[in-house]
Amino acid sequence: MTQLAQPAGRPVTRDRFDTRLIAPMILGAILNPINSSIIAVSLVPIGAAFGAPAAQTAWLVSALYLATAIGQPVVGRLVDLFGPKRLFLAGAVLAGVAGVLGTVAPNLPTLVMARVILGFGTCAGYPAAMSLIRSESRRTGRDSPAGVLTALAVSSQTIVVIGPALGGLLIGLGGWRATFAINIPLALASLVVGARRLPSRTPAAAAPERATGGARAAVDYPGIALFAATLVALLFFLMTPAVGHLYLLLVVVMAGAALARRELRTADPFLDLRLLGGNLPLLATYGRTLLAQTVSYAFLYDYTQWLEGGRGIGATEAGLLLMPMSLVGILVSTVTGRRPELRGKLLVGAAAQLVGCALLLAVTGDTAVWLLAALAVLFGVPQGLNNLANQNALYHQVDDARLASSSGLLRTFTYLGAMVASALSGAFFGRTADTGGLHQVSLVLVVAAALLLALTAVDRSLARLGRPAATREA
Template identity: 65%
Template sequence: MSTRPIRLARLARLTGGGRGGPANGAFDRRLLAPMMLGSILNPVNSSIISVSLVPIGAAFGAPPSRTAWLISALYLATAIGQPVVGRLIDLFGPRRLFLAGTALTGIAGVVGSLAPGLGVLIAARVLLGFGTCAGYPAAMYLIRSEARRTGQQSPAGVLAGLAVATQTIAVVGPSLGGLLIGLGGWRATLAVNIPLAAAGLVLGATRLPRTAPPPPAASADGPRRAARLDLPGMVLFAVPLVSLLLFLMNPDAGHAWLLAPVAAVGGAFVWRELRAPEPFIDVRVLGGNRPLLTTYARALLAYVVSYAFLYGYTQWMEEGRGLSASQAGLAQLPLFATAIVVSSVTGRRRGLRAKFLVGAGGQVVACALLLILHSGTSVWLLAGVAVVFGVPQGLNSLALQNAVFHQADPERMGSSAGLLRTFGYLGAIVASAASGVVFGQRADTVGLHHLAWFLLAVAVLYLAVTVADRSLGRLEPASPPGGSAPAAGDDGRGAR
């Protein structure tokens, strides 16, 4: 008897079925390509600019204090947009939000590559921030929805692959940026979004499922009503967040007034969300989920170190060590390769707490190594420092993502994933502000050492928070290898 039908059936199970859809009980692997591509758009754009700041400043005659807005503009847009777009995905599904965001990313690539001045370039980075908001929340939503559809755990490598495609892949940004600048100048670092967006539109249109409108929700008085957006809650969320981010970008007494809206409007936001029938962020549930709140705080601390290395260290390599933009990008390649290997090898293993502990300890060691660098440091030692930083980069991004996946309310997976990015970008803003304070007009070695002491303190705090977090140990027994999705019926929130 021919074995060909058996082989075809096995292939159908592995690939998620034929053209008609995935086999019952199988993760639809056709979703992987749009998930991964959509998820990398934001981290690549957040890091590719690191080697472009010096040539852009030279092109427009702008000092570092002005080109820093190219970093902050994307972070402002993304920190606000990620949870907002994530909530829209929770309500309406990922397809329309993914396609709209990807189209906006392509438009931003066109505007940025043709920008006649720094102001237009900053506007393009704002568009990029909003346009790239949908990819990561959409991916987390799809993983959770596939677990619910199949009634089974997601494949062990899916979350690990997503971690590689998100925060870990950000490390390739400087190397890619250096290559693009060498080939076509700094404008090529914006133009690269055009083909990426085109590919995302094709993959999203052909592979993402169409989602029916959300079912009506039961109200307290009995009648059922259609799910609706909490627009006032979104506005009240955005105002204090923008004020906080603007203060963190200029943390001095002259800008202390920005903290007033943080307290006042932030209090109004909490009051509103406690009374809203369908809140944008369910602060009552979130406030009772201390493990998830601790994970968000841990993300902030981890990404202060990660992004300070990405931006501050890269600027020092160009100005303090004397490398070109292309050479500085290539010097970051060992970090990228190490992070990819670490995420890939550890992604299928149990031990969420162990990942956090090793990642936290690795950051402490890496920050200490920055203290021995100077203007004459060999390229080989620079590569060695990048390798050491790659270990916590791979572990932290994977562990943080898996923790949110298991600790968050499954019905709010999109917005919870967006909040993870928001806290990560709060850390990035702190890192950017710290780099600006210690470097001043030039990224010299003295400034690098001051930055290293600050980062060392943050890394030690991150390690202390991780050691004290007992909820991680309670979460592990319920987690399958690699942080796979829990079976249908599991609330996916882990220990409280």
């Protein structure tokens, strides 16, 4: 077995997870969610500073999602091939550059460029963390490092909760530019702990060999380019759904067909379509993630808009009404994270989303505030169950050689869900987010939640995941 290249002086206990890896793993993994959430309170002051309307400042959100949705599986594939350390450090450098650029940006286009760079810079953290967890699992002989996987998920959820508050504090101290400048010390900290604590190789990346011939695996640049073209066209359509933009769907079909043709004919594909086609449980995990995140983000975005437009609640109060969802999600993930069973968690999470979406059909402009808060509590349950369970399912469904890229692709489906939720808002809300529009959105969400429950119920492979090897074999 290939051994990890350990930094000098690192104490390693044979049968325990190397806790020195936790700091860089968590630090790298939170860079993306902190920048996803902190921008929420920055859009208005940025628009005021540059005289830009909301339609233009919205690109600061979309640019990060777009870069991350493309970059996560791409960088993940590079982690598979070359190990986590180099990609982690390169990502930290990009995040630092984006922080500097955003801090001194003279106009909005420069800020958008900074967010694109930031999106790519934050792509390495999560795939690198998943790769490191697997390598430590192999070294220690423990199949299911549930505690570490839970810590990874809970840290991101926590950052999403405190991100807007942190953004408000930074703006109060140094203006909106401080929300970009915060990436400079975070990037420097990532560089220091990454250089000192990360191994240069993991067993999966130590010898990326071709299946035939033994030559070093090459980077599939044409496959990456076609994947990016397909996803960019799809995401642009989801961001601006309209009859006049239907040509983008044609681009999706053509680029997707070219991607499939390329990947099926190359020896070292970026997306191993044969492997994906033969791994139906993994495809089901991606499908569940897309459905669950569509419902989750729609509640976060569309329900919030309705609270302000249809229910007449102020922005601050609406934010407080949504706070229980995140807090309950963190609590549920923490309490259930170490339990190895996944199917039961996903069934409960899907059922809770279905009930929640059905209840959305009953809300009106006169619904009591405590009932609106109770809805947020209900939606917190699937947030805490679905995200962690799908992450853990993927961890057990993918082999070492594709874990990082598969983990990155999981994040791509997460952001696709966010884009679909945004498209629903554009499709059913007019000038204001009224109750009729919310009910139309909710009908779509009921269908999505029902599909999620059905997909989970028929997937018998979930019952075997996360359990000790001896139990699975029995």
